[in-house]
Amino acid sequence: xxxxxxxxxxxxxxxxxxxxxxxxxxxxxxxxxxxxxxxxxxxxxxxxxxxxxxxxxxxxxxxxxxxxxxxxxxxxxxxxxxxxxxxxxxxxxxxxxxxxxxxxxxxxxxxxxxxxxxxxxxxxxxxxxxxxxxxxxxxxxxxxxxxxxxxxxxxxxxxxxxxxxxxxxxxxxxxxxxxxxxxxxxxxxxxxxxxxxxxxx
Numbered sequence: 001x002x003x004x005x006x007x008x009x010x011x012x013x014x015x016x017x018x019x020x021x022x023x024x025x026x027x028x029x030x031x032x033x034x035x036x037x038x039x040x041x042x043x044x045x046x047x048x049x050x051x052x053x054x055x056x057x058x059x060x061x062x063x064x065x066x067x068x069x070x071x072x073x074x075x076x077x078x079x080x081x082x083x084x085x086x087x088x089x090x091x092x093x094x095x096x097x098x099x100x101x102x103x104x105x106x107x108x109x110x111x112x113x114x115x116x117x118x119x120x121x122x123x124x125x126x127x128x129x130x131x132x133x134x135x136x137x138x139x140x141x142x143x144x145x146x147x148x149x150x151x152x153x154x155x156x157x158x159x160x161x162x163x164x165x166x167x168x169x170x171x172x173x174x175x176x177x178x179x180x181x182x183x184x185x186x187x188x189x190x191x192x193x194x195x196x197x198x199x200x201x
Contacts, residue, residue: 006086013095016142070144148183
């Protein structure tokens with residue numbers, strides 16, 4: 001059985017929170033550069049140039065790519081033969097707390113999202129998803145979700161008779177309604193099936 005301490009988890013989450021804010025994923029960065037080369041319209045090409053320059057600068061000087069450093073989503077894949085020394089959930093939240101405070105990242109999370117809206121001042125609580133697997137695997141993904149994308153998200157329960165056409169119609173409506181309000185680069189994710197809470201995951 002493999003043992004992992006809560007201190008190790010906190011330290012790793014802290015580091016990943018900061019790296020996620022500073023370092024654009026390689027596949028996204030490569031796609032931006034490719035599209036910039038292919039873009040025939042000068043204004044659109046200039047916009048892509050700015051996004052590329054911003055991403056390069058953010059990585060170089062370790063400053064956030066965007067002022068909206070998002071809500072922290074933490075995905076934990078944990079093997080059944082892993083023993084966590086300490087409280088796993090608390091270690092994750094502490095890593096987010098330290099990552100956002102020490103990295104001077106914007107803290108957007110409020111205690112009560114509707115009535116009092118008092119900022120927690122450390123960007124917790126994070127959203128945590130667990131996946132239990134065989135063996136001694138322990139894998140962490142930190143994926144902050146900016147509110148420019150969160151606010152544009154929608155869910156709909158379709159009838160079986162709506163078919164593929166109903167799905168396509170809904171997706172196109174959501175994209176059209178979002179318009180320029182979603183933060184670039186825009187990647188449209190579509191989750192289908194499962195329960196109300198499962199589909200967006």
